[in-house]
Amino acid sequence: MPQPVLKGESMTDKRCEEVLEKHQKEKGNIISLLQNIQEVFGYIPEDTVFWFSRELNIPASSFYGVATFYAQFYLKPRGKNIITACCGTACHVKGSGPIINKIREELKLPEGETTSKDGKFTVESVACVGACSIAPVFIGNKKVFGKMTIEKASEMLKGIDKGKGA
Amino acid sequence: MPAKKTAKKADIKDLVIRVCVGTGGLAAGSQEVMDEFGSQLKSHGIKAEIVKKCVNKTGCRGFCAKDVLADVILNDKSETYQLLTPEMVSRIVEEHIVNGSPVKEWLVGPEYHAFHDKQTKILLKQCGHIDPEDIDAxxxxxxxxxxxxxxxxxxSEVIEEIRASGLRGRGGAGFLTGLKWExxxxxxxxxxxxxxxxxxxxPGAFMDRSVIEGNPHSVIEGMVIGGYAIGANYGYVYIRAEYPLAIQRLKIAISDARKKGFLGENIFKTKFDFDIKIKEGAGAFICGEETALIAxxxxxRGMPRAKPPFPAHKGLWGKPTVINNVETLSTLPTIITQGAKWFSSIGTEKSKGTKVFAITGKIKNxxxxxxxMGMSLREIVYDIGGGCEKNCALKAVQTGGPSGGCIPASHIDMPxxxxxxxxxxxxxxSGGMVVMDDTTCMVDMAKFFLSFTQNESCGKCTPCRIGTKRMLEILTRITNGKGREGDIELLLELGNSIKLTSLCGLGMSAPNPVLSTIRFFRDEYEAHIRDGICPAAVCKAxxxxxxxxxxxxMCGKCFKACPSAAIAWEKKQPAKIDKGKCIKCGACYEACPFNAIL
Incomplete structure (x- = not known):
């Protein structure tokens, strides 16, 4: 095991200090702190956890416990473009499964991976985005695409890749 | 509304255009439609500030199947257009607004009125009519x-009033709101x-999102009422981060309410202080359970704890806490203004008032x-929902999401x-209703729900953590064609013990979708296990x-695509599939350009 105490020593990132300041001002908790870290870095870098653990005197394991409990937190960097597939009941019934497979196939994602090799795309799923009336639903960079089909999914990917669909 | 002569002599008196901008509407392109109305009106010589006043956005009006929907109200006469695209706007402005004759073929049809006529709108009355970002509206x-x-x-009088109304929590268990407060x-x-x-x-429910997006102030008002009744000066809204639009509108609403003196210190010029903070959830289904939500x-980590003590005695930071669902809170203002007697006159003996349902799946509307409360399922599915899509036969209606069960078509007349x-x-x-027809496999459906709850199980108690995992393994086995005799009995035994021994509501209700599909569709399970057939042709294996x-x-493409050499083919001969070697991967099906693989 690496010595956790030494981890994060090298963190001199100004962004961390800004997050810390905001956190102390708002009297936040671990969840809101992790949300703020993720907002700045796009994911939760291991180093930042050790840095905050030292600054706030909270064991790093507490951060790890919370970060792995909630689906929202990412411990690995994500792609430039995020495709979110809704896996709610209505989307399932209306056939979201084959569309997800098609998207993964087009992006050449190996089994178990969510981010494409070139770092351009991350494909994730979410339990339900609550837009069941336009199922199946996909979200490409925060824009909602309803009544999705396999053909429309390819178009969406191309559009996002060209920077249009974002 | 201002009166203004346009360049083309049209007399635009009292013009109001209302465009639905809920999540469904936005996805269908309502923002573009709204912008197009604005620029078209401007091109007819109407000043920008007047355009801004008459083109309004509203929350969801419910009929999402026909989005984008927009009302054009001219001289007090309202017409509603459906399935709008920006390209259609110029003709509407030209013919309807300027020349006064609506574009008939684009107006909503009888199904729009049928959809609304059978409903009793208390909560959703204002959604779809007012601008959710305007407190004055x-x-x-x-x-x-x-x-x-x-x-x-x-x-105490407020509590008594809510108690007398018979309002029950809209989030799940249906506990009496007044009693909880007391x-x-x-x-x-x-x-x-x-x-x-x-x-x-x-999954399958979106009424809370729509209420917050369409009428956020009703939720805030409900919280003020609840806060005063129980003597709380602080309120939290715990909201999913997956609902960015709802969060944004709620933030605007809270800040506007503060400016008006409806939130903050001495609200409504009384001695009562009350303020609200938004807490964004981090993506865990279990946090809908009240003790997990508090954690x-x-x-x-959002893990539930054993009850009692109930949150009403020991809740947030160990202090007395009331947790109410969005729909419950947003019903409160109307109960207070119209009275408990009026509210309790609606519904059945034990279930008072109205309930919002999200109807989705294989249904037309x-x-x-x-x-x-108490309306028959038939009226909901056929009269309001318009029946199954493509006139397929109704098989079942799933209510209550992953905690609920399936109601078979034979029980369609139940209240x-x-x-x-x-x-x-x-x-x-919470009121999700997913309609299923004969192309839905009930075993696959049960597996879908169980894999959801299995995935969302927090892992604290053994029955839920391991029990649901074992159940899921059995279901996966059955849908893969490897079901064994005795699997159904094993599922029943496991399901019933998980229900009895789990710590919280998630575990106690997780087996419901499996138990109820076994109860009503046991033949489908048996067909999978004994005959190796999926009657709905959903299970690929x-x-x-x-x-x-x-x-x-006789092109031979399937022969080349097959990874297990199960296809025999020679030139000028039709292909043949050896069932013994076939691994059911579907590669031949995908490869065939003539749809000859069945």
Whole structure:
């Protein structure tokens, strides 16, 4: 095991200090702190956890416990473009499964991976985005695409890749 | 509304255009439609500030199947257009607004009126009519009157009124709201808290999102009423981060309410202080359970704890806390203004008032509806929902999401209320209703729900953590064509013990979808296990691929695509599939350009 105490020593990132300041001002908790870290870095870098653990005197394991409990937190960097597939009941019934497979196939994602090799795309799923009336639903960079089909999914990917669909 | 002569002599008196901008509407392109109305009106010589006043956005009106929907109200006469695209706008402006004759073929049809006529709208009345980002629009239609009224009453009188109305929690279990409040108000400890549970996680339910997006002030007003009744000065809204639009509108609403003096210190010029903070959830279904939600607000892993003590006695930070669902809170203002007697006159003996349902799945009119409790399922599915898509046969209706169960088509005349749903092995839940037809496999459906709850199980108690995993393994085995004799009995045994021994509501209700599909669709399970057939042809592994000799053009593409050498083919000969070697991967099916693989 690496010595956790030494981890994060090298963190001199100004962004961390800004997050810390905001956190102390708002009297936040671990969840809101992790949300703020993720907002700045796009994911939760291991180093930042050790840095905050030292600054706030909270064991790093507490951060790890919370970060792995909630689906929202990412411990690995994500792609430039995020495709979110809704896996709610209505989307399932209306056939979201084959569309997800098609998207993964087009992006050449190996089994178990969510981010494409070139770092351009991350494909994730979410339990339900609550837009069941336009199922199946996909979200490409925060824009909602309803009544999705396999053909429309390819178009969406191309559009996002060209920077249009974002 | 301002009167203004346009360049083309059209007399635009009292023109109001209302465009639905809920999540469904936005996805269908309502923002573009709205912008196009703006620029078209401007091109007709109408000043920008007047355009801004008459083109309004509204929340969801429920009939999402026909989005984008827009009302054009001219001289007090309202017409509604459906399935709008920006390209259609110029003709509407030209013919309807300028020349006064609506574009008839684009107006909503009889199904739009049928969809609305059978509903009783209390909660959704204002959604779809007012601009959710304008507090004055809410005040104009009587908003915050309820909150104003309670300050002339004692808190105990407010509780009594809600108790008399018979309102039950809309989030799941259906506990009496008035009773919950009374327990908390009598509990010792201060400060007290009121929490709005907007962690709507049931796949297939989206009423809370729509209410917050369409009428956020009604939720705030409900929290003020609840806060005053139980003596809480602080409120939290715990809302899913997956609902960015709802969060944004709620933030605007809270800040506007503060400016008006409806939130903050000495609200409504009384001695009562009340303020609300938003807490964004981090993506965990279990946080809809109240003790897990409390842990999450405190910044911990969202794990439930054993009850009692109930949150009404020991809740957030160990203090007395009331947790109410969005729909419950947003019903409160109307109960206060119209009276408990009026509210309790709607619905059945034990289930009072109206309930919002999200009807989705294989149904024609998908969307959000509000009906009196006790309406028959038939009326909901056929009269409001318009029946199954493509006129397929209705198989079942799933209610209550992953905690609920399936109601088979044979029980279509049952009334929809708390007790009747419980009796049939389902539950009200938050009000998701997913309609299924004969192309839905019930075993696959049960597997879908169980894999959801299995995935969302927090892992604290053994029955839920391991029990649901074992159940899921059995279901996966069955859908893969490897089901064994005795699997159904094993599922029943496991399911019933998980229900009895789990710690929280998630585990106690997780087996429901499996148990209820076994109860009503046991034959489908048996067909999977004994005959190796999926009657709905959904389970891929149980499909038997064959080549249609009539359609086969003898090209050999399937032969090349097959990874297990199960296809025999020679030039000028139709292909043949060896069932023994076939691994049912579907590669031949995908490869065939003539749809000759069946």
């Amino acid at each position: 809410y005040i104009k239609i009587g908003g915050y009157e309820g909150a104003r009224k309670i300050f002339s009453l004692e808190p 327990l908390c108000s009598k509990a010792e400890g201060s400060p007290k808290y009121i929490i709005c549970n907007a962690d709507e996680g049931d 999450s607000i405190e910044g911990k 998908t969307g959000l509806i509000e009906v009196p 929809v209320d708390y007790e009747s749903l419980m009796a049939i092995g389902s539950m009200m839940g 149980l499909r038997i691929y064959t080549v249609s000799v009539e359609l086969c053009k």
